[in-house]
Amino acid sequence: MLGITGFAFFLLAVFLLNVTPGPDTAYIVGRSVAQGRGAGVVSALGISAGCIVHTLATAFGLTAILAASATAFTVIKIAGAIYLIYLGVRLIFAKHEDVDQDVQKSAQSAPKSLHQLFMQGFVTNVLNPKVVLFFVSFFPQFVAADSQHKTLAFLLLGAAFIAMSTAWNSFVAWIAGSVTQRFSGKPGIKKWMDRGVGSAFVGLGIKLATSHQ
DSSP: OTTBOOHHHHHHHHHHHHHSOOHHHHHHHHHHHHHOHHHHHHHHHHHHHHHHHHHHIIIIIIHHHHTTOHHHHHHHHHHHHHHHHHHHHHHHTOOSSHHHHHHHHHHHSOOOOHHHHHHHHHHHHHTOHHHHHHHHHHGGGGBOTTOSOHHHHHHHHHHHHHHHHHHHHHHHHHTIIIIIHHHHTOHHHHHHHHHHHHHHHHHHHHHHHHOOO
């Protein structure tokens, strides 16, 4: 389908990434705790809007740069696979106090309007270099080098990523006062979630770095 490969694994990886508490989760939970569920949902929508920018940049930017060179596309995929392995290793050996501290800081900060919450989530996501690197390294792993529809493939992957992230982040905002805080407040649970996602990224990176496609 449009040169997309391993779409089921892509969906699984996105799901695991979403359910692992991180900076976005901390921001959404903090705002939900401080200003209510609506504030958390708006914050989540701002983050999703930022992901739309990254999706468009990846789809049109990478396609334009790599369209004339299958070799360049392969180099990008190998570099991306190495970066995924790096992310996975960091998750596996990560410390687990930062998210709780971020939640507390966000919850204690001054109340903001819904527009401010949306823009803060949007700007923070768009300007985060780690998010840029993730999109550039993650998406090409699921698009065949010889695909004639790379732009559409990237857009479809981005749409799936954004839909799943928006749904999960909105869910997090809705239950932030109970379940999410319990998960983020237990280092043991977060540790194994991080290790699971990290192992998936390492495995994916190794598989794709050694594949012949």
